[in-house]
Amino acid sequence: MRSHDNVSAPRSKPPSSPASTSSTAGALGRLGSAMVDRHRWVFGIWLILLIVLGAAAPSVFSSLAGAGWQANGSESVQVRELAQQHFGGNSSAAVQVVVHSDDATVADPKMAQTFTDVAAVFADDARFGAVVPPQPGMTISPDGHTGIVIAGANASTDDMVKAVDDLKSELTALSKDGVQVYPTGSSALWSDFNKANHDAMIKAELFSWPVTLAIMVLAFGSLVAAGLPLLLTVAGLVASAGGLVLLNGVTPISVWAMNFAMMFALALGIDYALFIVSRFRDALRRADPRAAVVETMNTAGKAVILSGLTVLVSLSAVLLVPAPAVRTMAVGIMLAVFFVLLATMTLLPAVLGKLGSKVNTGSLPHAKRQVHRSPRFAAWGELLHKHPWPFAVVSAGILIALALPVFGLKVAMPSITVVPENAPVRQGYELVQAQFGEGAPGALQIIVATEDAATTAEAAGRVDGIAMVTPPQAAGDSSGYSLLQAIPGVDPSDESMGTILADLRSQLPDNALVGGAPAENLDLQQALNDYLPIVIGIILILGFLLLLIALQAPLIALLGTVVSLLSTAAAFGVAKLIFQDGHGASLLGFTPQGFLDGWGPVFFFAMIFAIAMDYTVFLLATAKEHYEHSDDPKTAQVDGMAHSGRIILLAAAVMVAVFFTFALADPLPPKEMGIILGVAVLLDAVLIRLVLLPVLLRLTGHGAWWSPAWLTKALPSISFRH
Template sequence: MRQHSWGAHMARRRRLVIVTWLVLIILCGLAFPLLSKELKAPNYGVDGAQSTRASNLIQQYFQGLGNEQDVIVFDAPQGQVSDPDQRAAIDRVVVAARGSTGVVTVIGPFDPLAKDQVAPDGRAALAVVGMQGDTDQLPGRASDLQEAIDEAAGSGIEAYLTGYSPITNDLTVVETTAASQAEGIGLPIALVIMVLAFGAVMAAALPLLLAIAGLMLTFGVIYLLSFVMTFDAFLVTIVTMIGTGIGIDYAMFIVSRFREELARRGVTTRDPDAIAEATGVAIRTSGRTILFSGVVVGISVCSFFILKSPLFREISIGVLVSVICTVIAALTLLPAVLAALGPRVNGWQLPPRWRPADVRSDTHLAAGPWARWAHLVIRRPVIYALVVAIVLVVAALPVGSLKYGIDLGTKSLAGRPSASAQEVLDRSFSPGVVSPIQIVITAPGDGPLDAAGQERASRLATELSGDSRVAQIETLPNEGRVLLNVVPKVAIDSSEAIALVEHIRDDLAPPTGDQVLVGGATASFVDLSDETTAKLPWVLLLVLGLSLVFLLLIFRSVVLPIKAVIMNLLATGAAIGLTVAVFQWGHGAGLLGFTSTGFLQVYLPITVFVLLFGLSMDYEVFLIRRIQEAWEDGHDTDESIAIGVEHTARPITAAAAIMVAVFGSFVTAQVLELKQFGFALAVAVAIDATLVRLVLVPALMKLFGDWNWWLPAWLDRVLPHIGEHHPRRTEQPEELAASAERR
């Protein structure tokens, strides 16, 4: 079915469509609390990486340790942990922990096998816990263990569980709360912006309706997928951010075009045929644009599949589901609601001078304020293009010093058990005890070591014990294999811990002979960083190449897709460069309320690039297609640019302002990764919608002139037609006809 017929079809069956969506929203809303219970800790592993192979060998040959080593931290605010009452409480906790699901071993502080598990000052003690389970099971088992600890601990002793899964469990709670608070800030601001953009309260409410409907459907689908996959809280935060942004974006484009079509037809009363026709045109034009945009976003996020990491696969699937659900809502629910409202979409209007020019009959096609801005730019295109290009290049310069890392966000966990445990560890023990570096030494092919190999493993342990970053080493032989549990003196997500892992791998492990595999949480962070760095060029090539081909099909032009790709690279580079300057170099740390870790989260630059590249295509396709429409109607290049900018600049700037408000609200979160992510996306969208779309695009299109629409005849014959293109009208003044003939 053709798209203009599709919009009219949705309009005529609006009641059925709206009722169907209401049922879907209710069902998906009921599923959301169930989804929240299914969220797991982030999986920073890499398929087939050294840390993953080490974990597999530990499960195979050292099962008594479990898959994860956690720690119960005991603190005696009054007296000593060895006092009778405190010791009795510790014993109760140890017994309760041994009976918890998934716990395979607990070494209490007073057990014969305990090693240095009572603090020198006698005020704190540790119990080492080995938990069995895969990445899906461990977070839930850690949560159950914390509950058992809370029930068993009595007065006089405080007991907290910490370790990788307990920390990420607490982080899930904190991030979910922070995301809700950020949305509470961003969405009211977004509503105000939409009222100002549309000049009518009713029209402004529709983008929020679409965003909510798309998100509800997304969460419902993700809940169904959670039966066969795992998802973490950070993914839900990303999906909420992106889903809200693109939902509002897509709705603004369609609602703007619908109101324009109503004004053009002079529809002020209920006229079903005229309303259905206006709906059909809105979907045929803006609906087609968002469909194309959704495909570009989908192409971009699918590039994550070449990264062998569950973390990136989750992001890819989550964002892809969000885009598909939002597009479905935009092409079904939104036209049905618009048809039901008709002229009432303009309900509760602002005074006339606050309304968009294209819904007022007294405004000339290319004489509005945005058209005047476009003419200002195209009168001096070289100057404007050069100034903006220099600004973007300078902003992108810090990318050259980009460093990767992972900050678990422990500083944001105040009040949570793992944060309380960390305070005691920092005071009385080593912070690295929460997740030791695990070194598995075997013969090649995972075989047992001979006597010489055992001796080399012993020498490695001795050499490591002299490292100033190492607090303790435990050597565990089994079936000819050796496991070294290395407890660092530094936090597991610190630069020093990462440097220690790299030192073991690069300098201490023998280049030939024995197989030395370094595992543990810190090693997983290193492997994820290496995988991201190695695959980044391939992700860039895949996204750029596929986007170039798809834009070539949409615009049927060689110049426009190349220009779009280059501009997007500049905008993305500038956004990441500014993020490096702020969060890695620490400029503005006091203002934004954080302490720089000296690096960006390992997945942030590549994720921002992919997401921004997809999101910015909304504005690119929306603006260029409108300019192309004017050009196909016979207007010259200058007039086409002015008409396109006049009709799209207001919704583009409003949509960008809303995205900046939604993304920027996450800068208020206490979790560093949310701050980084929100800042990077907000800055990227702001740069793209202002400097790129409102300055670079009109300036460069003026400079290229008729070359904007150039497509070799042989390529025109080969390329399939996926969009609606009309031959340029020539019933215009002689100079336009001559230009068309030259083309």
């Protein structure tokens, strides 16, 4: 029954004819056959696609949006929009330029000239509104050595970040003769934050490539075969980069979308190529290239497309979160996955059919000994079959122990410490704190009807944690609004800011709205917290349904979903120990914030679960194929491990190498991302896919693959047999 999987099958078997191949092929097999037969068309269409999208790709990092970290519809966003409309752009998106001198005061001619020069930089740029010079008692420090010029925001938050990108070098160049100039504020923060993280991620990507190439050569054993993942990766990257630039013309797309797209295109491109190419090389031992492609697409192709759909479905749940940056990061990954999947289903079969046996060109000595059915992993499968309980207890125990800390996990939006110490925005921020007080960089803005302004100012001044309230400023138009600034007495990232904001909102008149940069962060964090259980629930339900449709077996679909959740929880438990508690912080070169960045749970959950289900599909689809042939659960478990274990381990090694290179980055967010994703893949591949899930197949036996008749009739017919 399993002779087709035996790599030592006689080579004298006649190759399948095109007619017989087509008659036995499923839909994906017929697709593979068509790609081989029409390879010139496939190459031509892909070439045109890459030329068209590639023309836009080079501008991807300069075109994409730099802001979007907000909760759409929140009170703080309303305040920003009202301040921008009625108060000369003096909103949270306004740019604050801190001018300081140790030996001169604001009345000194050289300081006065610097204020004039700063205003001149903004004068001809339509993105800025009113430019307000330093005001006594408000933006001039008590000792007179520091003044703040405020340039109002007259554009969207994304355009304001780009405006700072364009002008900050010109502004900092005004530092001379003992006068220092530092652009700061929310827009400047995102400008420096994005640049620092983008540079770090590009360096990490470049560093990961040699490591990845080395692993690929060892994994494929052939220089030509090892180059195929690069084909998918480059195709996916170029197409997704161009697609993001074009999409950005319709709606702002965060620059972070491309950073994540780069990472996932590389990781999944290698993943899918490993699964497809290894199966093709095995089939090539028994058939001609065209028939080998058909067999590959009938089996491995189904697993790949189901895996890709699982990744897309998991990430689609993130689109529910009303935060543009978070949504578009998911869009970036989804676009990269879509193009990598499209290339895997079309371009890769055409290339393999054209290469044929040349796919083994440049083989290393060890490659000649490689077989698709790994004897080592077959032996490992036999060991798990003989002694399931010890392995189940140990692997589940480790995962549960690592997952327990997750119950103490704290989340918050990043503090100023995530920006490099030499960044102008951080230098300006710390100077404002030193000269004006701890909470001065995080003023809360209050907009209220002018007739209630005096009452509101009094009420705000009585709120615990508010150090000062500025006099009401009436709008220059007929809107009837007044603007107040409430300065907290603590650092804007202090844990007590949430309580201060809540108290302020509850004790002010009903028509008063409270916003400002700290409020925007807290409102975004609240939205992320509110949507987290919804996102998790949708991902789990859709993940289970996809596995159920693919495997036609409710028990193993449920177990596959649950163990993926377990590895995800363990990864977050490790994240809590490292990034919140600071274990290993000195070794990794960072200062813990005492919390995990707020967007991590929603976004990383979707990413980790998608990767975990990726491996689940690979393992269980292979096991299901052998169960369909043998009707023997032991054969399904052992041969499933023998045929997919090596691929899962190698794919995981590549992903871990890619992700862990981000741990070397200086900024904290890429470090968090790299370590959390790397740990997740490591735990999932080693403890779940290579231990716990095969053991569960052993313990459940035929029950793993059982399905009631009514469910079988209701589900679409999907078979991995060929």
